[in-house]
Structures are given as C-alpha cells and as structure tokens.
Amino acid sequence: MPPATAAPYQRVKQYLKQGLARGRWAAGALMPSEAELVARFEVSRMTVNRALRELQSEGLVERVQGVGTFARSLDAVSSTLTISDVHEEILSRGHSHEARVHLAREEEASVSVAAQLSLTPGERVFHTRIVHLENGVALQCEDRWVNPAEAPDYLQHDFTQVTPTQILFASTQLWRAVYHIEASRPTRLEARLLGIAANAPCLVVVRRTFSRIGPITAVRLVHPGDRYMLQGEFAP
Amino acid sequence: MPPATAAPYQRVKQYLKQGLARGRWAAGALMPSEAELVARFEVSRMTVNRALRELQSEGLVERVQGVGTFARSLDAVSSTLTISDVHEEILSRGHSHEARVHLAREEEASVSVAAQLSLTPGERVFHTRIVHLENGVALQCEDRWVNPAEAPDYLQHDFTQVTPTQILFASTQLWRAVYHIEASRPTRLEARLLGIAANAPCLVVVRRTFSRIGPITAVRLVHPGDRYMLQGEFAP
DNA sequence: CAGTGGTCTAGACCACATA
DNA sequence: ATGTGGTCTAGACCACTGT
Known part of the structure; x- marks a missing residue:
C-alpha cells in the first residue's frame, strides 16, 4: 500500500x-x-x-x-520495555481477569513508605493490596501506596472493577517513573495470597511514579516466576 | 550554560x-x-x-x-531498558571484572539450540559458558551459542580478556534482538558455578540477536536474584 | 468547501572544528 | 578559510478529514 x-x-x-x-x-x-x-x-x-x-x-x-x-555502534541493546496495566494485558491475551481486594484503607506511613513518597513517617497514606488472577490463576500481587495529596478519592473506587493503574492514570498527571526489576522470594504473605511455595522464585517489579509536584504512588508487583515473563524486542 | x-x-x-x-x-x-x-x-x-x-x-x-x-495518555509506562555489556557495566561501577571460562568449543546443535538459531539439529555451533565475577563475586552465568556462519572465528579469542558481546558487536552487524526476562531457579550446574543454593531465585535474561541474514547468537544470562537488578526510568 | 497535517524548496545566518 | 552541522524562513503543493 x-x-x-x-x-x-x-x-x-x-x-x-x-x-x-x-x-x-x-x-x-x-x-x-x-x-x-x-x-x-x-x-x-x-x-x-x-x-x-x-x-x-x-x-x-x-x-x-x-x-x-x-x-554508531549498537553497543547496548536497548529496547522499549512496556509495563502496562494488568487488566489490559490479560484481556489482550483473550483471558479473563479477576481482582481480589485484600486490603484498601488509609494508614500511617511507615518509615520506608514515607521515604518513597516524600512524606514524613506517620502521615496518612492509602494502601491497597490486590491479587490479580488470569483465568482464575493468581498472576500478580499488587501492593500499592498512594499519596493522598495526589489522588484524594483513590479509595472511593471499586477495585474489583477498575485497576489502580487506571484510576491513577485518569486522575493524575504522570510525569516521571522509575522502576527496577529483580528476582526474589515472595514474602510469606505474598506466597499465601498467590498460592505458591515460600521459596518459589518471583519476578518483582518495583515502581514509583511522580507528577510534576511530587510522588504519586509506589507499587510492588510480585509475579510467580513460572507464570509471568517480560518480553521485548529491539530493531532499528 | x-x-x-x-x-x-x-x-x-x-x-x-x-x-x-x-x-x-x-x-x-x-x-x-x-x-x-x-x-x-x-x-x-x-x-x-x-x-x-x-x-x-x-x-x-x-x-x-x-x-x-x-x-496522548501515557497509558503505558514504557521506558528504554538497556542491556549492556557486563564488562562495561561492572567497570562503570568502579569494580573489578573477572571472567572464568568453563567451556568454549564447537559442538552439535541440540534440537532447541538449532531452533533458536535456525539451524538443523546436529549442525556445528559454537558454545561458550562463562561466569562473570564482580569484585570476585559471581554475578552472571552466560551460556551462549553462536552461529558459525556469522562469526567464523568466534572461538579464536581469549574470553578472559574480551567478552563475547564485544567480539560479536565488532564482527557482526546487529539488526534485531528479541529477549525476555523471567525469574526462575538456576539449573544445578548454574547453581554450582555461581555458588548459590539450588533454589535461590535468579533473574534470567534470554536474548537472541539477528543480522539481516539470520540469527547470530542465542544467550541465557543467569543472575543471582540478590546480586543483580535491572533498573529503568521513564520521563517525557 | 475549509481546515488540518505531510512534505518540499532555495536560500540564509550561525556556531563550531580543523587545518 | 573551509567544511561541517543547527536552525530558520516564506512560500508552496499535496492528501486527508469533516461539514
């Protein structure tokens, strides 16, 4: 054409x-x-x-x-790695998505959460813990902390119907994100929620996103190693 | 300025x-x-x-x-993920790099290797297995298969002095690469070579690169989960 | 039809690097 | 001084969309 x-x-x-x-x-x-x-x-x-x-x-x-x-020599194979919304990802494979909400509340920021969101320990933060299932099998355990200043009505949603990612994209202006990917064991809680062995290898993505003003959210995504994989491609 | x-x-x-x-x-x-x-x-x-x-x-x-x-909505946090040469990566951290060559030979392609390199099983392929150490600690086990047609003199190098990545970038024209990242347990051999437990979670990167003519190399990079991490950033 | 983006031109002035 | 890239202009023609 x-x-x-x-x-x-x-x-x-x-x-x-x-x-x-x-x-x-x-x-x-x-x-x-x-x-x-x-x-x-x-x-x-x-x-x-x-x-x-x-x-x-x-x-x-x-x-x-x-x-x-x-x-230029292509001395570094670099590629765009896309970390998309779980919901979209599962649907795009033609599978069904179910979200089990294990926690959705306001709590006091721990020292580490406070550091990640530029708050002071003890300040209020929103915390959700949701397990996402693909065709009934646990694919991801999502532990998320949200800065209330950026998304005041975050908790007013039905997380079984809409994912935190969708909510936050709609209600905030994403400016910057940093992440890292590692392999580690799940915590005991994560193992139980995902229905996997305590020493099963997991692919863990930790991501923080920012608006122009400050941190929006910090999230820890834990995936059973045998059920999840990140893929990419590079071509000039 | x-x-x-x-x-x-x-x-x-x-x-x-x-x-x-x-x-x-x-x-x-x-x-x-x-x-x-x-x-x-x-x-x-x-x-x-x-x-x-x-x-x-x-x-x-x-x-x-x-x-x-x-x-446009930034509905997918996408970022350029760079997979660079181990040698450069370790030096850039100001650390020392050592390569232990456990295997460097020509062998017959197994069914799976043949499939990855578009060869027929039994054809000759180059195979290297190298463990890369950062400050004396095993960081990566690199199992690599190379298509002899693309790099005929691949084995004529001293792999303790130059990495396969460097050799291949110099002698071939990279056109395309595909990869995936997963978390899994090491094989028994990898656990031994890396000095880690058999059930230690590992970050595994599998990558295949192609010239315009065909596959150049397939590589499996196994990293102890507690020693290695991929990082990235996204900003408009 | 009018409004939009897609592309091209033939010239111009500038900053910078090398010899 | 010459050659390189960095950028801008004022106009032009075209393809596409929606009314």
Whole structure:
C-alpha cells in the first residue's frame, strides 16, 4: 500500500539505514555529509537534514557540529520495555481477569513508605493490596501506596472493577517513573495470597511514579516466576 | 550554560510539554493547530511542525492528518531498558571484572539450540559458558551459542580478556534482538558455578540477536536474584 | 468547501572544528 | 578559510478529514 514513490526524506533515510545494516559504514566511520547527500539525491538540504536528524534520534548515527556524521555502534541493546496495566494485558491475551481486594484503607506511613513518597513517617497514606488472577490463576500481587495529596478519592473506587493503574492514570498527571526489576522470594504473605511455595522464585517489579509536584504512588508487583515473563524486542 | 534564548522550535516544544504536564490538555484533547502556534510564537510553520513532530516521536502527542493534534495518555509506562555489556557495566561501577571460562568449543546443535538459531539439529555451533565475577563475586552465568556462519572465528579469542558481546558487536552487524526476562531457579550446574543454593531465585535474561541474514547468537544470562537488578526510568 | 497535517524548496545566518 | 552541522524562513503543493 505504500506509494510507489516514497517521500524523499524516507529514501535518504532508507539508503543510509541499509548501508548501516550492510556494514557499508562500520561503527565510528564517517558518513556522507549533508552536502554530499543533497547532490546525490538532488533534494534540498532541509530534506537530508531531516533524514539525518531522525536517524540520530533513533540512535543509529551520531552527529557532531563542525565535524560530521558518524555511524554508531549498537553497543547496548536497548529496547522499549512496556509495563502496562494488568487488566489490559490479560484481556489482550483473550483471558479473563479477576481482582481480589485484600486490603484498601488509609494508614500511617511507615518509615520506608514515607521515604518513597516524600512524606514524613506517620502521615496518612492509602494502601491497597490486590491479587490479580488470569483465568482464575493468581498472576500478580499488587501492593500499592498512594499519596493522598495526589489522588484524594483513590479509595472511593471499586477495585474489583477498575485497576489502580487506571484510576491513577485518569486522575493524575504522570510525569516521571522509575522502576527496577529483580528476582526474589515472595514474602510469606505474598506466597499465601498467590498460592505458591515460600521459596518459589518471583519476578518483582518495583515502581514509583511522580507528577510534576511530587510522588504519586509506589507499587510492588510480585509475579510467580513460572507464570509471568517480560518480553521485548529491539530493531532499528 | 544554555543560551538565554533557546531555539524557537525548543520554545514551542517546551510550551506544549509544560501544558501537557500541567494538564492543560487532558489525554485525548485537541491541541493547538500548527497555524495557531505559528501565530502565537511568530515563527514559520516548519518550525512548529518540527516541534510537533518531535513530540509525536516522543509519544507525547498523536497527530492525524486532516484532523488535528491530540494529547496522548501515557497509558503505558514504557521506558528504554538497556542491556549492556557486563564488562562495561561492572567497570562503570568502579569494580573489578573477572571472567572464568568453563567451556568454549564447537559442538552439535541440540534440537532447541538449532531452533533458536535456525539451524538443523546436529549442525556445528559454537558454545561458550562463562561466569562473570564482580569484585570476585559471581554475578552472571552466560551460556551462549553462536552461529558459525556469522562469526567464523568466534572461538579464536581469549574470553578472559574480551567478552563475547564485544567480539560479536565488532564482527557482526546487529539488526534485531528479541529477549525476555523471567525469574526462575538456576539449573544445578548454574547453581554450582555461581555458588548459590539450588533454589535461590535468579533473574534470567534470554536474548537472541539477528543480522539481516539470520540469527547470530542465542544467550541465557543467569543472575543471582540478590546480586543483580535491572533498573529503568521513564520521563517525557 | 475549509481546515488540518505531510512534505518540499532555495536560500540564509550561525556556531563550531580543523587545518 | 573551509567544511561541517543547527536552525530558520516564506512560500508552496499535496492528501486527508469533516461539514
């Protein structure tokens, strides 16, 4: 369906991409200058400039003012890893999702929770603990703490019908998130809620999200290692 | 150090980004058209077009020809996850790296290895098994199979001095990679090589990389759960 | 039809690096 | 001084959408 004649900037891009894929320019090698490409493709400089800028933002080339454009080595396989809403994820596999709410209340922030949400220990925080089941099998234990200042009506929802992620996306402005992924054993409580052995390996995702003002939420997602996997792909 | 007067396209971008962060345009809302921004900032259309195109490639807005530009909801926290070379990673922490080579040979591809590398079972493959130590502590057990067609001299290296990743980046043209991350127990062999308990949770990364022609390598990286963690960040 | 984004041009001025 | 990239302009034509 693409038109027989691709846009000029696309043709330039493709020419350079192919050359990179075929090793015409080794990593670090000097690539054609904008002027050369203008001559070769008989287009304006803005056009080749756009092609090169996009390759740069894709991480394929490096440009240095006053010097030139260089082929970049893909010395780090980097990929976009998407951590999406459990509900969507399960439905997208064509399976059924059920949420069991084990806890949904206001409590006093512990020292560690306070630190994560930039509160002082003892301040009020919302705390929910929900187990998500895929086709009746426990997939994830979600322990979440929410800064009341960011989502005052967080607890006024029916968590069996809507996930915390959905609530928070709708009611707050996400600005930044940090996370880490590790393998560890579940706590005793988590093991019981997930119905797994106490020493079963689990994939644990810990994530904190922030609005422009401050922390919104901290969450610990525990998945039985044999039921969950993160996947990704990288392609230029 | 940035000049007092940022580039016009940067000013336009920043104006829009701030508006998005502050909720001036809710997710899905119609944003100013190019013409409006041209008038407001008194710049040419190419300039606001660039600002909008970049926001689009950053995933912050969605543009529909003939309709308009819309604020996107960040309904999936996605982040670039970088899987880098162990050697670099350890050195960047200021620690020492040591590689213990337990295996480096040519062997016949098993059914599963053959499938991963698009070979037929029984064909020759290179197989290395290396344990990487950080400050003397085992951090990663790397089991790697390499397609000889892509890197014929793979085995002619001293793996205590250079990592397979470095060799393969230098000698092949990476085109595509797929991976998954899971938590599981180590095999008995891996537990022994890493010096951990047989039921210790491990973070396992399985990755396959491809050139334009075909599979280059398949690798299984096993990390003791209490010594390794993947980290990431997301920010607009 | 009018309004939107998609793209291109032919020139321009600037900052920077190298010789 | 020359060559490189960084950026901007004022206009243009097109494809698409909705009324």
